[in-house]
Each structure stands twice: as C-alpha cells, then as structure tokens.
Amino acid sequence: MRMKAAIMFEQGRPRPYAGSLPLVVEEVELDPPGPGEVLLEIAAAGLCHSDLSAIEGIRPRPLPIVIGHEGAGIVRELGEGVDDLRPGDHVVTVFVTSCGHCRYCVRGRPNICPSGFAARNAGTLMSGAKRISRLNGERINHGSGLSLFAQYAVVSRRAMVRIDPEVPLEDAAIFGCAVMTGAGAVLNTAGMQTGDSIAVVGLGGVGMNALFAAVAGGAERIVAVDANPEKLGLARQWGATDTFLATDADCAAEVREATGGGLDTVIETAGNIRAMELAYAITARGGSVVSAGLPAAGAEFSYQHAQLVSDEKSILGSYMGSCVPERDIPRFLGLYKRGKLPVERLKSGFIALEGINAGFDRLAEGSVLRQVLRPNG
Structure with a gap:
C-alpha cells in the first residue's frame, strides 16, 4: 500500500x-x-x-x-x-x-x-x-x-x-x-514507597510523568528541578512541594539545605551529564539516583568512589522504566x-x-x- x-x-x-x-x-x-x-x-x-x-x-x-x-x-x-x-x-x-x-x-x-x-x-x-x-x-x-x-x-x-x-x-x-519511562522509573526502578522524599531533575514529558507517579505513589516531599521557570510553575500546580531553578549556581546546596541533606530518591530525566551530577549531589545518604535520561553516546559521569561507599548511595539506570x-x-x-x-x-x-x-x-x-x-x- x-x-x-x-x-x-x-x-x-x-x-x-x-x-x-x-x-x-x-x-x-x-x-x-x-x-x-x-x-x-x-x-x-x-x-x-x-x-x-x-x-x-x-x-x-x-x-x-x-x-x-x-x-x-x-x-x-x-x-x-x-x-x-x-x-x-x-x-x-x-x-x-x-x-x-x-x-x-x-x-x-x-x-x-x-x-x-x-x-x-x-x-x-x-x-x-x-x-x-x-x-x-x-x-x-x-x-x-x-x-x-x-x-x-x-x-x-x-x-x-x-x-x-x-x-x-x-x-x-x-x-x-x-509514561512508561517516567512513571516506571519511580514505581519500578526506584521502587518508591509511600512517605519517601523524591526529586525529579528535568521536567520534559518523561520528567512530568515521574512527577505524576510520585504524587500517585504518596511521596511526602516532591522536589522539581528544571532550567525553565514555566515548567517549574506547572510542577507546583501538579503536586511538587518544592521547586528549584537548575541554572542557579547554588542549586544543589539550596536543595540539600531545604531537605535536610537531600532526597531518598532522585530521578534524572534530562539526559545530560550536568543534570546527572546535580541529581547525584542532591541524593541523601542511603538514597538512590535513578537515571532515565539518555545523554550523547560516549558521555561519562564520574563520582568520588569513597563517598559512594561511605554514604551507601545507589546509582541505577532505568530503560523504558524497567x-x-x-x-x-x-x-x-x-x-x-x-x-x-x-x-x-x-x-x-x-x-x-x-x-x-x-x-x-x-x-x-x-x-x-x-x-x-x-x-x-
């Protein structure tokens, strides 16, 4: 045909x-x-x-x-x-x-x-x-x-x-x-529990679905981070308890201070290394950062390995929301x-x-x- x-x-x-x-x-x-x-x-x-x-x-x-x-x-x-x-x-x-x-x-x-x-x-x-x-x-x-x-x-x-x-x-x-990628990253890969604190870094279609899933799953605190103020406004309307502008030089420090050391779970959906670095930085001790964004092939993310061990953080990939x-x-x-x-x-x-x-x-x-x-x- x-x-x-x-x-x-x-x-x-x-x-x-x-x-x-x-x-x-x-x-x-x-x-x-x-x-x-x-x-x-x-x-x-x-x-x-x-x-x-x-x-x-x-x-x-x-x-x-x-x-x-x-x-x-x-x-x-x-x-x-x-x-x-x-x-x-x-x-x-x-x-x-x-x-x-x-x-x-x-x-x-x-x-x-x-x-x-x-x-x-x-x-x-x-x-x-x-x-x-x-x-x-x-x-x-x-x-x-x-x-x-x-x-x-x-x-x-x-x-x-x-x-x-x-x-x-x-x-x-x-x-x-x-929906599969964003909601799945929260409910499947991260296994978010009712009462958890969670952040979403990157508020495109995938990130907003992660936000919806966090609300539906009963997260106690939901932090939204993006470079676009208009998207942060939408996130507040749709259930985010806190919003932060990713372009602020002190964004990571501001999030950690506001949340008492970071979040239990951080979902990165922006698909770039700077966003992943921010996501890792605002993950609390014992918490997990879940990356659902796809950066350029060959892009590399680095971290201090001793801190990964001593803080018992987890880094998880999430493809198609698991x-x-x-x-x-x-x-x-x-x-x-x-x-x-x-x-x-x-x-x-x-x-x-x-x-x-x-x-x-x-x-x-x-x-x-x-x-x-x-x-x-």
Whole structure:
C-alpha cells in the first residue's frame, strides 16, 4: 500500500529544522505484514527527545530511516500466526520488541532484551525484514522497530499492547514512552514507597510523568528541578512541594539545605551529564539516583568512589522504566482512568506530518512538553 511518511536521510542538520528539513515527507510503499506482524493505522505519535537526539545526530541511526517510537494506533491487518488481536483493536506501541524467551525476558526484564536492540541497530523488524520502501525501490530502515512518523506501520506483534478502546488514542500514545519511562522509573526502578522524599531533575514529558507517579505513589516531599521557570510553575500546580531553578549556581546546596541533606530518591530525566551530577549531589545518604535520561553516546559521569561507599548511595539506570509492557501499560492506564496520571495535561498541541520539522524546533527550544502528531489528519 502507499502512504505518507517522514524520512530522515541525514543526521545533524542545523536548526531551524523548518528550514533545513531533516525529516522529508514522501509517499512510500508499505509491504503487508509478514508472519507475526501487524499492520497499524497510526492514530497519534508523540514527539520525544529521543527522536530529537536522532535528528541531532547524538544517537546514530541507520539511514535512511523513518523514526517515531511513541504512539498508539488501530489494528488494520494481521500477519500469519497472529490470533490474539482483531482488526479494529486499539493498541499502544512498545519501542523495545522483546523475544520472550531470552534470559532477560524470562526474568521479567523484556526492556533490555538483546534481540530487540540488535534489530534496532540493524534498522529492521524482529523478523529481519524491512517493510518500507521509496517509490524508486530503495529500502527504508525502521526506527525502534516501529517507524511511527507515518500514516501506517507494520510492526511485530510483540511491539504492542491492546488497550481499552474508550481511552482516547491521543492520550494513549503518550504511554508508549513518556509514561512508561517516567512513571516506571519511580514505581519500578526506584521502587518508591509511600512517605519517601523524591526529586525529579528535568521536567520534559518523561520528567512530568515521574512527577505524576510520585504524587500517585504518596511521596511526602516532591522536589522539581528544571532550567525553565514555566515548567517549574506547572510542577507546583501538579503536586511538587518544592521547586528549584537548575541554572542557579547554588542549586544543589539550596536543595540539600531545604531537605535536610537531600532526597531518598532522585530521578534524572534530562539526559545530560550536568543534570546527572546535580541529581547525584542532591541524593541523601542511603538514597538512590535513578537515571532515565539518555545523554550523547560516549558521555561519562564520574563520582568520588569513597563517598559512594561511605554514604551507601545507589546509582541505577532505568530503560523504558524497567517496564514489562503487558503488565505496566494496563496498570498505568488504570491510574490514568482514576485521574492519578493526568497525561492529557502534557499535550502541547497537535501537528500534521507537514509540520513535523517545526514541531521539533519547538521541542529543541524547550517550549513544549508533548506535541502529538496526527499523521492521518
């Protein structure tokens, strides 16, 4: 079938993207789903900082490629062997396609399944196939096994979770990355307990979901840290008990003084080393810093090892919020239905495919939380 997709042919083009056009909207051919695959009509896809990192060239990708890894859609066609879905089902996509049988999957850690990472690096689906091609026959790589910046996508059955059709798909899309990563970092990786004190460093879509989860989980004190005063204002409205401007020279000292030595748990979602250093500095003795942000490949974080030991701090990585999607997406959607994860507040506007480059300009400026792409109008 023919459809429109936003293709990236080159990484590292300069801003403004509305002029340099790192994503080029073209008509392409999409093959039908193969065994174990599903054709989705993409209802909504979020513009995420991970996508921006790919555009910037911070995270290399095989080219040309259709990126987009956070979304929701409607099942339109089933490949051979897919018998647990029906056309018309609503699904949230998952950006790590797990095999289901490796040592990580069987231990409940499908988010770090090596098979999914290998397919991502190769720009293929889990089957090894590439289902998108230009009209001249040139094959296009798949981004995260999904390629959601398009009207339709063929993806592995293991890259989606069926959801309640009453959930608006434009809200459901945000669960595909921002909710799993942010809420999962708090509730899964950190294992936050009721009454804990917690800080969130970086208040993008992921950070705000970490804030929502801290509120829902009953944290006693919630500190929000960001370089944008407007986002700090939103954080106060949405449950933060204290806010601090990250650009203040004495920010770490101010947080430690205000909290009696730091926080039990600190969630870093900004994806840069300066933010990680701040997060570590405001973690209390015996506390944990959880990093859910992805910095540039090769970036290094250092600490005084003796202090790590004597203070009994923990440093934890959190990829996809340590989520088991089949377990956690329904769980988080349940919180959303009860008003505990109000992700609808994060939507900063809707865009069409033709406006996608300007959308990434706004994301790079830090003026938005979550813009939602409607590729089919």
